[in-house]
Amino acid sequence: MAKILDGKALAQEIRDELKIQIQNWINIGNRAPSLRCIIVGDDPASHTYVKNKIKAALDCGIEAQTLKYEATLSEEELLKVIKDLNADKNVDGILIQLPLPGDINERKACNAVAPEKDVDGFHITNAGQLFLDMPTIVPATALAVIEMLKRFKIETHGRNAVVVGRSKNVGMPIAVMLHSDAKHENGLGMDATVTICHRYTPQEQLEMYCRNADIIITATGVAKLIKAHMVKPGATVLDVGITRITTAEGKTKLVGDVDYDEVIKVAGAITPVPGGVGPMTVAMLMQNTFQAAQRSRKLQ
Ligand code: GUN
Numbered sequence: 001m002a003k004i005l006d007g008k009a010l011a012q013e014i015r016d017e018l019k020i021q022i023q024n025w026i027n028i029g030n031r032a033p034s035l036r037c038i039i040v041g042d043d044p045a046s047h048t049y050v051k052n053k054i055k056a057a058l059d060c061g062i063e064a065q066t067l068k069y070e071a072t073l074s075e076e077e078l079l080k081v082i083k084d085l086n087a088d089k090n091v092d093g094i095l096i097q098l099p100l101p102g103d104i105n106e107r108k109a110c111n112a113v114a115p116e117k118d119v120d121g122f123h124i125t126n127a128g129q130l131f132l133d134m135p136t137i138v139p140a141t142a143l144a145v146i147e148m149l150k151r152f153k154i155e156t157h158g159r160n161a162v163v164v165g166r167s168k169n170v171g172m173p174i175a176v177m178l179h180s181d182a183k184h185e186n187g188l189g190m191d192a193t194v195t196i197c198h199r200y201t202p203q204e205q206l207e208m209y210c211r212n213a214d215i216i217i218t219a220t221g222v223a224k225l226i227k228a229h230m231v232k233p234g235a236t237v238l239d240v241g242i243t244r245i246t247t248a249e250g251k252t253k254l255v256g257d258v259d260y261d262e263v264i265k266v267a268g269a270i271t272p273v274p275g276g277v278g279p280m281t282v283a284m285l286m287q288n289t290f291q292a293a294q295r296s297r298k299l300q
Helices: 007-027 044-060 075-087 106-112 124-131 140-151 171-179 203-211 277-299
Strands: 034-040 063-069 093-096 160-164 193-197 215-218 236-239 243-246 252-255
Touching: 007 044, 007 140, 007 277, 034 044, 034 075, 044 063, 044 277, 063 075, 075 093, 075 106, 093 106, 093 277, 124 171, 140 171, 140 236, 140 277, 160 171, 160 203, 171 193, 171 215, 193 203
Parallel strands: 034 063, 034 093, 160 193, 160 215, 215 236
Antiparallel strands: 243 252
16 A cells, blocks of 8 residues: 555644744744735635635734635736735735636736745746746745655656646646756756656556656546556655545545545555645745745845
């Protein structure tokens, strides 16, 4: 049976560490780090995600507020909200919960956030710096995966890794860090050989690449995509997918991209869903916010 990589416990450990670091930082005369979450519209899942982020922030000692807007908010109005937060010296981190409804251009909105306050790491500057191995702000989910590999001491140097999913905010930044040179200045490189698979990878090719992998990271939102026969015995499997399904008994349940009950018998290590990468993502957002506050104070 695989070792279970308990993201919930690790995230709590990291949040406890951050809480102490933030309290020490406040004790030497700094104001609390501050986060603003913008949410537009009434998507229930997005509201739950934002509530969890705010709760985690307050728990760590980060001052946090949600700015809620109706789905009728125009792009121009949203850009004005972002502009005002960029100019506000009491705000360290800005997060725009995605997806945005209506005709608002998400890329334009993400690029409107000041790069130094972009705690989601979605700004073109932060994405570009990551691709160039420069110090940057890394999207929290991608950082969660890398932090789990590091903290659970999963060897990546020279190993074969497959990333299933090529989204710009999750799959791509994970693939970038996994393949990058660990000697580079941002300290994020993992020296793995990386294959990226996606919706147009033929099934037999997906199976072949996965079977050859020492590490599988999957982020597709396709429930039970990764089956036991696709996993090399002893491989590490990190599951970023979350899908809400209805069971035969009519109950709703969250499942990942991995056929967990079968893959656990083959893999060497595996993340559960829920309780794996998800809680770590929230912890990494807190880390990004504290780091943004520290950098901003250094510049003053
Ligand atoms: N929507 C789904 N995941 C995320 C995330 O990590 N950040 C933001 N801002 N929106 C999301």
